[in-house]
Amino acid sequence: MTDVRSAGVDDLRARLRVVAERVDEAARLADRDAADIRTIVVTKFHPASLVRDLASLGVADVGENRHQEAQAKAGELADLDLRWHFIGQLQSKKARQVRAYASAIHSIDRAALVDALRSDEDSVECFVQVNLTDDAGRGGVAPGELGALVEHVLETPGLELRGLMAVAPLGEPARPAFARVRELSERVVRPLAPTAADLSMGMSHDLEEAIAEGATHLRIGTAITGNRPIAG
Ligand SMILES: *Cc1c(COP(=O)(O)O)cnc(C)c1O
Numbered sequence: 001m002t003d004v005r006s007a008g009v010d011d012l013r014a015r016l017r018v019v020a021e022r023v024d025e026a027a028r029l030a031d032r033d034a035a036d037i038r039t040i041v042v043t044k045f046h047p048a049s050l051v052r053d054l055a056s057l058g059v060a061d062v063g064e065n066r067h068q069e070a071q072a073k074a075g076e077l078a079d080l081d082l083r084w085h086f087i088g089q090l091q092s093k094k095a096r097q098v099r100a101y102a103s104a105i106h107s108i109d110r111a112a113l114v115d116a117l118r119s120d121e122d123s124v125e126c127f128v129q130v131n132l133t134d135d136a137g138r139g140g141v142a143p144g145e146l147g148a149l150v151e152h153v154l155e156t157p158g159l160e161l162r163g164l165m166a167v168a169p170l171g172e173p174a175r176p177a178f179a180r181v182r183e184l185s186e187r188v189v190r191p192l193a194p195t196a197a198d199l200s201m202g203m204s205h206d207l208e209e210a211i212a213e214g215a216t217h218l219r220i221g222t223a224i225t226g227n228r229p230i231a232g
Pocket residue numbers: 042044065087088167203204205219220221222223
């Protein structure tokens with residue numbers, strides 16, 4: 001059983017501090033400035049009240065992976081100045097709705113989704129997600145198709161490409177996986193889009209490895225929120 005009550009404000013404050021210390025230490029070891037690393041707190045399955053508590057503690061970036069849940073929370077918390085990051089697999093038919101509340105979409109993985117996000121009015125930050133596994137059912141574009149997808153994003157109005165996103169595969173060391181993402185960024189993305197150099201990678205258990213390989217956006221859930229309630 002998970003303990004939903006584990007996320008009182010004092011617990012959140014303490015866990016935020018622990019994560020910030022981990023980030024500082026990993027940045028120091030990598031000879032990087034911790035200020036260049038943004039922590040997105042992943043609040044999926046947690047109630048809007050927890051997000052409100054996080055905001056009261058200074059959290060400005062939150063991540064969600066399911067559209068309906070994200071839309072409801074963003075609506076309920078519209079009085080707060082939060083940046084919502086969409087990090088889950090996204091159906092093309094939901095794309096326009098996600099645009100309405102998200103400041104960044106981290107899970108761009110196919111041309112049809114890019115087309116669905118096209119807009120001549122405003123622009124949303126985005127990351128192309130790379131699939132580091134051999135399982136095509138996982139989110140993300142295969143590395144061999146990355147260049148074509150990046151080109152498609154760049155020629156589509158309304159999408160501001162920030163860089164790449166990835167999840168380290170289960171059951172393998174994370175660091176070489178993150179090194180592949182960095183290498184893809186340098187070899188495939190940067191020649192096409194020199195400023196799209198950000199790397200969204202690193203979760204609760206592998207943020208140190210991600211920082212060592214250049215992560216600029218960490219997506220941290222359980223290390224800050226405590227265990228997630230069972231998905232409803
Ligand atoms: C849930 C989730 C996270 C956060 O995972 P934790 O292990 O709880 O830190 C990060 N990225 C994605 C894509 C997720 O779905």
